[in-house]
Amino acid sequence: MRIRLLGGLEVTSADGQPVRFATRKSALLFAALVLAGRRGQTRERLCEGFWPGRGDAQSRNSLRQALADVRRWFPADGNAAISVEGDQDTVALTAGPDEADIWLFERRLAEGGTADLAGAADLYRGDVLAGEAIPDGLDEWFSPYQVRYRQKAQQLVERLSLAPPETGSADEAACERLAERLLASDPTAEPAHRALMRIHAGRGHENAALRQFEACRVLLKKHLGVEPEAQTQSLAASLQMRGGNRQAASTHEKAQSGQPVATAARPHDQPSVAVMPFDNLGGADDEYFADGVVEEITAALSRIRDFFVIARQSTFTYKGRFADVREIGRELGVNYVVEGTVRRGGDRLRISVQLVDAEARTQLWSERYEGATEDVFDFQDRIAAQVAGAIHPAIRGAEIELAKRKPPTSLRAYDLVMRAFPNLWGRRKDTNDQAIELLTKAIAIDPVYGRAHALLAWCHASNAAYLWAEQPERELEKALAAVEAAGSIGDDPTALTAAGSALSMAGEQERAATFVEKALALDPNNAWAWARHGWIAIYRGEPARASERFQRAMTLSPMDPFAFNMRLGMGTALAKIGSLAKAVAIAREVIAAHPDIIMSYRYLAAWSAMSGDLETARWAAQRLLTAQPGFTIERYRSLPIFRNTPEWADQVVEALIRAGLPER
Incomplete structure (x- = not known):
């Protein structure tokens, strides 16, 4: 099998090499031909779907070029296992029945035996073309296929579970994996x-x-x-x-033992969380391991200063019984509950974790982790770090939503800061200005609120770094003044990260590193701090260190609102070591997911020009100027972030000139 469409697009050539089509349209055209099967597609429909509004002659020429790109990888030489054939009206892909996962998936569904269904379950790695950037218009082409195969997969998982194989068998495992993949996407x-x-x-x-x-x-x-x-x-x-x-027996034992049925919620000015005993889905011998995972997660969460964590001794009174999360929240006086399961089989381990709003009974976040059990203690530490890093932004997000629902008359400084958080992540000037307004109000209520001052410093530094201000140097002055006004923030990782980030964008990398490294000493699972530590390495000219730090940040918080910035940081590190194709791919992915983030076009223009792709570079430059008409290379080059890497700055300037951006 050399063609995979379920869960993404992967194609392998006859000599076993990954196929890299010249353009995204060529790749998607190939996918369309796979989905059409032997009946093929008409040239007219392909032209209308892939190149609408171009006119018949131009669209047919574009189709010929895309087909030539496909045939470059799969030439029709008579013995080819995969080839593209066609006449004046129709184009079709010719290949063996086992060459494409989607064809094999259909055949095993039709055969219908338990082993066949389990095989089909393993073939379904996700939606058709999941994760691929599909341009506007073409989503209408592929969406019906995505819906159809998702429905087939849901019917499949029901069939497998209703005719359950022997517990612990490979068929049961295939059903479980399919269910988890389906829930990950829906x-x-x-x-x-x-x-x-x-x-x-x-x-x-x-x-x-x-x-x-x-x-x-x-x-x-x-x-x-x-x-x-x-x-x-x-x-x-x-x-x-x-x-x-x-x-009933558990409830009776609780009453007989004199355990309190409910306690008054303790007043916290910060969110509170309880990590419940995880359900052990393995054998009795694994009970200690499940308890150890909870112990490590509790300890890791306790190191995060943004919320209060209930001690393990209190939560373990619930072990062995099913309790409603609202009841748990009221009895322990917490806002959020962490639940999970642990299953170990052979040398593999699987841990599922979810974070629930105790009062609303709403799931805020969930994740599954898998790995080897060779070094169980190391694995406990890694799981705890990942869980803590992911739960941290989820709880913060919930607190932000809670602050939004409060009437304006009840807002305190803490609530104002929470309201500012969604606007902090460098997406647009207007949201950054809203954050400045909210943080200024918080400081007016509490003039010594260090976190508010530190976040204000970050916002002013962002105004400069993203060239949102007419006078970037004035914004950096405001940022440095806000860092000084923050005063004693030595026990607040978020404030330390914000202040360090502002200092970094103002060109003070050594002092910035001191702040961010202290934040990580207090909270080793702070994804934002790891990301900013990565940018500090970029600005110091240390791309290898930067890559490690960005990877750590993305591992800790893959759904972070600042994930686009982490990805662009990784792209910058790759570009600096010469991996321009990978850097360009990252920029394209970010733009496809977040077309409103202007800075992405700046990076795509530079990296594409460096790689010799001037067509893409000029397209990105035009999009940048449309969104930011006042952009000039001179203003960008004058930013302090280039202070320690003049050679790289010169390369960027040369690339942006080739992309067609104005120098002054």
């Missing part, structure tokens, strides 16, 4: 939730099955505003009846 896929409920129940883990139902319920409510289907609710009811005797 958290509201009820057939996948039901499949996992049945699998957990089949293993004797009713608690885990009921937690899966609760996750399904809150996700449907959050995303669609509906309750679970009758089939899902019926399955949950049968599981509750099965576990009812154990639940």
Whole structure:
């Protein structure tokens, strides 16, 4: 099999090399031909879909060029396993029945045996062309295929789970993996939730099955505003009846032991979280390991100063029973609850974690981790760091939403800072200005609020670095003044990171590193601090160190609102070591996902010109000037971020000139 469309686009040539089509349109045209199968597509429809509005002659010429690119990799020499054939009206891909995953997926579904269905489940790695940047207009072409195969996969996971194979078998594992992949792309896929409920129940883990139902319920409510289907609710009811005797016994034991049923919520000026005992889905011998994971996650979260963490001794009183998160929240006085499962089989380990709003019963974040168990203690540490790093922005995001819902008359300085957070991430000038306004109000209420001053410094530095201000040097002066006004922020990793970031963009890399490194000493899982540490390495001319730091940041917080900046940082590091094709690919991905982030066009213009792709460079330069008419190379080159790397700055300037940007 040399063609994969499920979960992305991967094509391998006859000699085993990854196929890299010359343009994105060529790659997507190839995918369209695979999806069409032997019947092919008409040239007229391909021209209308891929090159609309260009006129018949121009669109047909573009089609010929794209087909020539495809045939360069798959020439029709009579013995070729894959080739493109056509006449004046139709174009089709000719290939063996096992060459494309999507063809093999269809055949195994039709054959219908349990082993065939399990094989189809393993073939479905995600939506058709998942993760590929599809231009406007072409999404209408591919969307029906994506919907169709997603529905087929949901029907498949239901079929596999309703005819459950032997517990622990490869077929059961394939069903479980498919359910998890479906939920990763669509958290509201009820057939996948039901499949996992049945699998957990089949293993004797009713608690885990009921937690899966609760996750399904809150996700449907959050995303669609509906309750679970009758089939899902019926399955949950049968599981509750099965576990009812154990639940009643647990409640009776709790009452007999004199444990308090509820305690008044403790007043915290910061969010609070409890890490509950994880359900052990493995054997009894693995119980210590599940407890150890919770211990490590609790310890890692406790190092983050932004929220209060309930001690392990309190949460472990709930071990072995299913408790409603709202009940847990009220009894422990917490806003958020972390739940999870641990399963170890052979030399592999899987941990599932979710963060839930205790009062609203809403799932805020979830993730699954897999790895080897060769060094269990090292793996505990890594899982704890990843979980803490990911939960941190999720809790902050929830606090931001809570602050938004408060009436203006009740806003305190903390709430104003939370309202400012979504506007801090360098997307647009107007949102940055809103953050400055909110932070200024917070400082007016509490003049010694160090975090507010530090974040204000970051905002003014952003105004300069993104060339949003007419006088960047004046904004940097304001940033440095705000850092000084922040005063004692030595125990606040967020404030230290913000202040260090402002100093870095003002050209003070040594002092910036001191701030950011102190933030990481306090909170080793702070993704923002790792990202800014990466930029400091960029500005010092240390791209190898920068790559490691950006990778750490993205691992800790893959869904971070600042992820685009981390990606562009990684691209910059790659460009500096000469990996321009990878850097350009990153810039393209960021633009496809966030076309409103102007700085991306600046990077794409420079890196494309450096690689010799002047067509892309000039396109990016034009988009940059459209969004930022006042941009000049002289203003950009004068920024302090180039102070320590003059040779690189000269390369960037030369590239931007070739891209067609004005020098003055």
